[in-house]
Amino acid sequence: MKTSTQRKVTTALGGGLAARRAHQIECHVEETEAVMGSPEWYQSLDAQGRTAFWSSYAGLSLDAMSVQLYAFILPTLLGLWGLSTAGAGLIASSALLTGAVGGWLAGSLSDRFGRIRVLRLSIICVVVATMLCGLARNYNELLLARLLQGIGFGAEWAVGVVFMSEFSQNATRGRTLGMLQSAWAVGWGLAAATTAVAVASMPADIGWRVVFFVGVAPAVILLRHRLAMSDSPAFARARERRNWHGIFATDVRLNTFKGCLLATGMHGGYWAIATWWPTMLLREWGLPPSEVWLHTAMMILGSFAGYALGAWASDRVGRRATLAGFALGGLATVLILTQFRLPTGPLLALTPLLGLFALGIYSAVGPVLTELYPTSLRGSGLGFCYNVGRGFAGATPLAVGSTVASLGFSRAIGLYVAISYGIVLIAALALRETRGISLTTSVNGLSGEATASQG
Numbered sequence: 001m002k003t004s005t006q007r008k009v010t011t012a013l014g015g016g017l018a019a020r021r022a023h024q025i026e027c028h029v030e031e032t033e034a035v036m037g038s039p040e041w042y043q044s045l046d047a048q049g050r051t052a053f054w055s056s057y058a059g060l061s062l063d064a065m066s067v068q069l070y071a072f073i074l075p076t077l078l079g080l081w082g083l084s085t086a087g088a089g090l091i092a093s094s095a096l097l098t099g100a101v102g103g104w105l106a107g108s109l110s111d112r113f114g115r116i117r118v119l120r121l122s123i124i125c126v127v128v129a130t131m132l133c134g135l136a137r138n139y140n141e142l143l144l145a146r147l148l149q150g151i152g153f154g155a156e157w158a159v160g161v162v163f164m165s166e167f168s169q170n171a172t173r174g175r176t177l178g179m180l181q182s183a184w185a186v187g188w189g190l191a192a193a194t195t196a197v198a199v200a201s202m203p204a205d206i207g208w209r210v211v212f213f214v215g216v217a218p219a220v221i222l223l224r225h226r227l228a229m230s231d232s233p234a235f236a237r238a239r240e241r242r243n244w245h246g247i248f249a250t251d252v253r254l255n256t257f258k259g260c261l262l263a264t265g266m267h268g269g270y271w272a273i274a275t276w277w278p279t280m281l282l283r284e285w286g287l288p289p290s291e292v293w294l295h296t297a298m299m300i301l302g303s304f305a306g307y308a309l310g311a312w313a314s315d316r317v318g319r320r321a322t323l324a325g326f327a328l329g330g331l332a333t334v335l336i337l338t339q340f341r342l343p344t345g346p347l348l349a350l351t352p353l354l355g356l357f358a359l360g361i362y363s364a365v366g367p368v369l370t371e372l373y374p375t376s377l378r379g380s381g382l383g384f385c386y387n388v389g390r391g392f393a394g395a396t397p398l399a400v401g402s403t404v405a406s407l408g409f410s411r412a413i414g415l416y417v418a419i420s421y422g423i424v425l426i427a428a429l430a431l432r433e434t435r436g437i438s439l440t441t442s443v444n445g446l447s448g449e450a451t452a453s454q455g
Contacts, residue, residue, distance in 0.1 A: 039175070039179075040172055040175070041168075041169075041172035041175035041176045041179065041311075042176075044168075044169040044171075044172050044176075045167055045168070045169075045176070046167070048167065048230075048232070048233075049164075049167030049168070049232075051229065052163060052164055052167050052229070052232070053164060053167070053176070053180065055119075055222070055225060055226060055229060056119075056160040056161075056163060056164045056180055056183075057180060057183045057186075058183075058218070058222050058225075059119065059122070059123060059156050059160055059183075059222060060156065060157060060160055060180065060181075060183035060184060060187065061183040061184075061186040061187040061190070062123070062126065062127075062187060062215050062218060062219055062222065063126055063152075063153055063156040063157065063187060064183065064184040064185075064186070064187025064188055064190075064191070065186075065187035065188070065190040065191045065194070065214075065215055066126055066127075066129075066130040066149065066153070066187075066191075066212075066215055067095055067149065067150075067153050068187060068188050068191040068192075068274065069130075069133075069191045069194070069195060069211050069212060070091065070092060070095075070133075070146070071092070071191075071274055071275050071278060072191055072192060072195035072196075072211075072278060072296075073195060073208040073211065074088055074092075074275075074278070074279055075278065075279055075282050075283075076199065076204050076207075076208045077208065078279070079204075080204060080205060080208075081138075081139060083139065084401075085401040085402075085404045085405070086398070086401045086402045087139065087401075088401060089275070089397045089398040089399075089400060089401025089402065090143070090398055090401075091139075091142060091143050091146055092271070092275045092397035092398070092401075093394040093395060093396075093397045093398040094143055094146045094147050094150060094394075095146045095147070095149050095150035095153055095394075096150060096267070096271060096390050096391060096393060096394030096397075097147075097150065097391050097394040098147045098148070098149075098150030098151050098154070099150040099151070099153045099154030099387055099390050099391065099394070100154060100387040100388050100389075100390050100391025100392075100394070101150075101151060101154065101387070101391070102122075102125075102150060102151030102152060102153065102154030102155045102158075102387065103154030103155055103157065103158035103383045103384075103386055103387025103390070104154075104158075104380075104383050104384045104387050104388065105151075105155070105383070106118050106121075106122060106154065106155030106158055106159050106379075106383055107158045107159060107162070107379040107380045107381070107382055107383015107384060107387075108379065108380045108383065108384075109379075110158075110159045110162065110163075110379035110383070111376060111377065111378070111379040111380050114231045114235065115159050115162060115163040115166075115231050115232070115235060115379065116163065116226060116229050116230060116231050118155060118159045119155075119156070119159050119160060119163065119226055120223060120226050120227065121155070122152050122155035122156040122159065123152070123156065123219055123222055123223050123226070124152070124223065125148070125149075125151055125152030125155065126149065126152035126153060126156060126219065127152075127215065127216055127219040127220075128148070128152075129145055129146075129148040129149035129151075129152055130145075130149060130212050130213075130215065130216075131212060131213060131216065132144075132145035132148065132149075133145040133146065133149065133212045134209040134210070134211070134212030134213050135209070154383075154387045154390065155383075157386065158379070158382055158383035158386055158387055159379060159383070160180075161177060161180065161366045161369075161370065161382065161386075162370060162378050162379045162382050162383075163231075163232065164176065164177060164180055165177060165366070165367070165370040165378070166232035166234040166235055166375070166378075167232050167234075170436055170437065170438050171315070171436060172315065173315070173367050173370075173371075174311055174312075174314035174315035174319070174363070174364065174367045174435065175311040175312060175314075175315050176311075177311070177363070177366040177367050177370070178307055178308070178310050178311020178312070178314060178362075178363030178364070178366070178367075179307065179308070179311055179363075180366070181307050181310075181311075181359070181362045181363050181366060182303075182304055182307035182308070184303070184359060184362070185300050185303040185304050185307065185355075185359060188274075188300050188303070189297070189300045190214075190215075191211075192293060192296045192297065192300065194211045194214050195207075195208075195211050196293050198210050198211045199289070234375060235375065246376070246377050246380070247373065247377055247380050247381045247384055252372070252373060252377065252381070255372040255373070255381070256372075256381060256384065256385060258372075258427055258430050258431050259368070259369050259372055259381070259382075259384075259385030259386075259389075260384070260385045260388050260389050260392075261389070261423060261426065261427040261430070262323070262365060262368065262369075262385070262389065262423075262424060262427035262428070262431065263365065263369070263385050263386045263387075263388070263389020263390060263393075264388075264389040264390075264392045264393050264420075264423055265327070265389075265393075265420045265421060265422070265423030265424035265425075265426075265427060266361055266362065266365055266389070266393075266420070266424055267389050267390045267392075267393030267394075267396075267420075268392075268393035268396045268416065268417075268419070268420030268423065269327075269330055269334075269358060269361075269417045269420035269421050269424070270358045270359065270362075271393055271394070271396050271397055272396045272397065272400050272413050272416045272417050272420065273334065273354065273358050273413065273417065274358075275397040275400070276397065276400050276401070276409060276412075276413055277295075277296075277299075277354075277413070278292050278295075278296060279409065280409035280410060280413065281295055283409065284408060284409040284410060285347075287344070291344070294348070295347075295348060295351050298348060298351040298352050298355070299351050299352065299354050299355035300355055301352055301355065302351065302352030302353060302354065302355030302356040303355035303356060303358070303359035303360065305352070305356050305360070306326075306355060306356035306357060306358075306359050306360025306361075306363070307359060307360055307362070307363050309356070309360055309363075310322055310326060310360035310361060310362070310363030310364055311363040313325070313363075313364070314363055314364040314367055314435065315435065315436075318433050318435045319364050319367060319368045319371075319431070319433060319434055319435055320428050320429075320431055320433050322361075322363070322364040323361060323364050323365070323368075323424060323427070323428040323431075324424075324425055324428040324429075326357050326360050326361035326364070327357075327361065327421040327424040327425050327428065328421070328425070329353070329356075329357040330354075330357030330358050330361065330417070330421050331417065331418060331421040331422075333350065333353045333354050333357055334354065334413070334414055334417045334418070335414055335417075335418065336350065337350055337351075337354065338410040338411065338413050338414035338417075339410070339411070339414055361424070365386075367434070368431065368434060369381070369382040369385050369386055370382055371434035371437050372385075372434070393420070396416050396420065399412075399416055400412045400413055400416055403415070
């Protein structure tokens with residue numbers, strides 16, 4: 001039985017040679033939908049929307065891989081360079097702090113000059129900075145490279161999510177953006193696998209450098225692909241161009257505050273875990289490196305389930321309930337794992353839940369932030385909220401590292417994760433429900449000058 005997409009193609013092209021071409025396109029559609037398992041959210045995207053999805057997915061995967069590498073080489077650098085935990089925490093926080101600037105600036109520029117132009121620049125920034133990390137000769141050079149890396153890191157997510165949101169249907173936006181978020185788990189897994197191979201097969205002082213060059217070739221391919229892409233029809237129809245400071249106008253400034261609060265809590269919880277969990281398992285729990293990689297793999301597998309669950313829940317039960325549920329689940333899981341000395345078996349069994357809650361919550365945040373603003377302010381608003389939140393949360397790895405001496409890794413991580421997810425709960429209660437809202441309007445009824453692509 002033909003899908004609606006296939007019927008449209010056949011009707012549009014007609015008979016003869018056109019009909020044969022239509023048949024070829026139909027076969028391609030069938031193959032693509034078979035690969036994807038024919039999910040509703042994917043079928044709702046037109047050809048341009050599907051291209052945008054895979055481009056954004058690849059960009060976020062490379063983004064995540066590049067930034068997450070540091071957490072996996074951190075134990076090596078602590079030994080090679082004799083870093084203190086506070087100094088190591090500062091390097092971890094540095095990319096998050098400049099990510100706030102990069103995301104805010106990129107979001108504003110994308111509202112003015114277009115999403116795809118900024119996405120081309122972001123991937124260049126990420127790959128150059130990541131190579132500089134691998135070439136760093138000392139602490140200060142690595143810190144500077146991470147500062148630059150953060151700018152591209154913040155830009156890629158902020159603009160990529162807005163870019164994809166403008167191709168999405170109102171009813172399936174949560175699932176579309178939620179599945180896009182799963183790219184982070186792919187990048188996280190690539191970072192873990194790359195580091196595991198390099199550390200096992202190369203001298204320590206060489207292996208940690210090599211991992212920063214693995215993503216260069218894929219990034220170049222992605223850049224060439226983006227050179228042939230264009231912005232969404234929704235953006236093209238949005239004739240109004242407002243300055244970035246419009247996000248502080250009377251009609252939307254409360255949304256901006258709530259969005260920043262939400263992003264601060266979400267990022268704070270995740271980065272406290274992602275930065276210090278492998279080091280905690282090695283240094284405090286005394287696990288061998290092979291078991292640490294196993295725990296990381298289980299966490300990443302759990303995150304895939306979290307993205308899928310969060311994406312489904314945000315469209316089915318609403319954004320607010322999803323945010324609150326994941327925050328409570330994440331809080332409970334982290335407190336159990338950090339405040340009780342569990343045997344290694346139960347510890348490993350519960351580790352997937354850590355990834356499920358810490359990353360699944362991101363599935364609801366992307367849709368919420370895109371739905372708080374009209375098209376003319378969407379890039380600026382999402383870029384500001386998400387990345388200012390990430391900037392404030394950037395203090396979390398530093399705070400954990402600074403309190404390890406007095407509290408130990410487990411208690412320090414548990415403390416700051418509890419604070420972070422408490423902030424998420426406050427934000428979830430304060431936000432209005434935006435599930436199913438049209439991108440023609442914001443939650444306050446502002447004209448967005450565009451609707452989501454109808455596929």
